[in-house]
Amino acid sequence: MSELIPIWDWQAIFVAPWTIDFPIYGWIFLMGFLVCAACGLAGNYLILRRMALVGDAISHSVLPGLAIAFLAANAWTSHQSSTVSGNLDLDTGGHGISYGFAIFIGALIAGVLTTLIIEIIHTRTRIKQDAAIGITFSTLFAFGVVLISVYADKVDLDADCVLHGEIAFVSIQPFITLGGYELAPAPVIRMGIVALLTLGLVMVFYKELLVSSFDPGLASSMGINATFVHYALMCWLSVIVVSAFEAVGAILVIAMLILPGATASMLTTRFPLVMTLSVLHAAVSSILGLHLAIWLNSSTAGSMVVAGSGLFCVAWVFSPSQGLLPQWLKRQRNSKKSIGDRIKAEVLEEG
């Protein structure tokens, strides 16, 4: 047990990552922040639409899309030249581009297919939506795992990577160079583009997304096609999930999707503020997670999720409006009053 938790070393845990080892940990932090922020922004809409578990489903079911895209791209490149080996990253070489495309297309198809299969099962039979979600994603995920383990030599993905990713490898990826100047590791660039695009899409289509999430009826009366918005959201979600896949794996993505939004919605009900707070949550949880991972020598993505969950628990206890502690204090105060005062207080608060 004593060897499980390493000794507390302030220098190594808190100072080194920001000074000597900054070239490594800086990229890891940036990648974690970009993943959390992009997922958090999209995840807010999932929470609003009560589709948190559809996000879970999509994050599982991009796996077969990814594996098939790998196999296809591999077959294609080995057809072109027999020397190239598969790699998950969109690197600068010519074949890297084709991998990148294949992976994004595979993820898009998988995302749309998941949404469609869930729809078909629960509209055509009497199976409820929750069971339909459960059946669909577990089957697709199982299919993906089978593909990975059967073609283990052709797909450069292993089961651990599928589960929790490996964000720590980000800094050793090849850098993208622009005009002879080394810019950033390729996955960070890619995730950065996806995160910026997410932010842009959210800002441009703010009204459409908001209205169709809260009131589909009003949305269609305003000429917004709610079904289209739904499918577009699912597609974009698959793109985010697949670019975050390498860093955080298939299952921890769901934490990145839900935790920021849930924490933010504990603190405020104004939607723009919720968005801002969820980005803040993303930043804080990636910093804390990074230090936790360095201290405990554990999976970085897992530690970021633990840190995010910790932040949520803090919000759960101390949130002014619905926190456990303020509620308890209020009950304590009220219990000292007479029944009449208590009712009065309740009524005043309601009014």
Added chain:
Amino acid sequence: MTPFRFPMLGWILLILLVALNPVHAARIGDISEISVWDQAVRFFSFKDPSLRYALAGAILLGLTCGLLGSFLVVRKLALVGDTLSHAVLPGVAAGFLWNMDKNPVAIFVGATLAGLLGSFMVTRLTSTTKLKEDTALGMVLAGFFGVGICLVTMIQRLPSGNKSGIDKFLFGQAASLGQSDIQLMAIVTVMTFGLVWFFYKELLTVSFDPGFAHSVNIPTAWVHHGFMLLLAFSVVIALQAVGVVLVSAMLITPAATAYLMTDRLHRMLLFACLSGMLSGAMGAFFSFLGHQLPTGPFMVLSAAALFTLAFLFAPNHGVLMKWWARRSRSGRVRRENTLKAVFHVLEQEKFRQEGVTFVELAELRRQTLEETEASCIELVRLGYGTMPPGEKAFYLTPQGMRRAQTIVRNHRLWELYLTDAANYSPDHVHEDAEEIEHILGEDLVRQLERQLNFADRDPHGKPIPSAEEIISTHGTTQSGPSTSTGYGKSS
């Protein structure tokens, strides 16, 4: 209570007997270079003890998961099962840390506690905050899983200790099951079946009508918590063979398959156990064919294949079956409408003529002549009418006449019922009767007749063909005086 459980227990005992019978041979993992066919032969010879453990484990977990999953599916709690199964991971890791070994009991206790803590957290989150249930489920799932992943990676990076086996809990490896695992699984399975059998009535009531259950003094909260405990048990025993990630599929998919097959809960439990058992065994078989393949995904894919079969071919709820039933029903409705139209033409002519021309029929049915002719040919093929060659006309056989009269009678009785008993105005009843005339069964028509005092005129003043009339006027060959068939019989 219901007879199915006793053969089930018998099956469990038989499986155990086969599994625990000591025979010593090589473990599965020892042999790597071997053809698929040889592996299949080895599988069916049941000589490997580890293979028999794997198979017994797969079948036991299929039974338990199917049984408990059925309640999840009917109660719309499918994703609670998903959350619970992910939430046990930190418990598995903690149980592993207990003495740095794959001790089944320590892992069992740790995982059960973690699962219960997860389900408790979901309840607290939804009751104390404004978060919706799906968000709470997703958060508990991901948060617990994150903690679990941290612990697992920390264990894997430890410098000392027996670390092998912890990664098997992620995707499952039935070949790593040992005798003590099977014993634990068997105990849990027997206990689950016993408890479900004993509290069947309570579970049934709480699942379908919690309000009623509360009113008849069933402690609903206790039943719910007890059920969650059993569910945590079943998830935990399934972990080693299926893996944390895919256990929920073994809970949901076989039960959903059974849900499509039948409408009765006790039959659904039986079907769910069977399909769980079958997919467990198939998964063990397919993963055995390759070298070191994880078992869980293959079990899930087998379960999904069974589900697809049920989705397409289940008797009442299968998509293809429903499509076929709809098709044949719309064909029958079309035929009956043509017969009715023939009857109406004949009635206008006061039955002075025997046949109707296609032109008259087409006018009444608002069809082209070709369409009318096609539907008449169909009726002739079924023996409801004749079409003499050269004549553009259609003649009803006695059988066809009876059928037409039955439909018209259904229609007019219903119209009368709506005006007399349900106080509809006479000009509103036709549309409704158009629909119902094809559906009314014999018993219902008898009942309508009695309630309407054997009336012989419909609200529009047209005569209602009586039962005697249908049998006597045209009944020449088939129907004797004792036959009372012919009311909306669908054949």
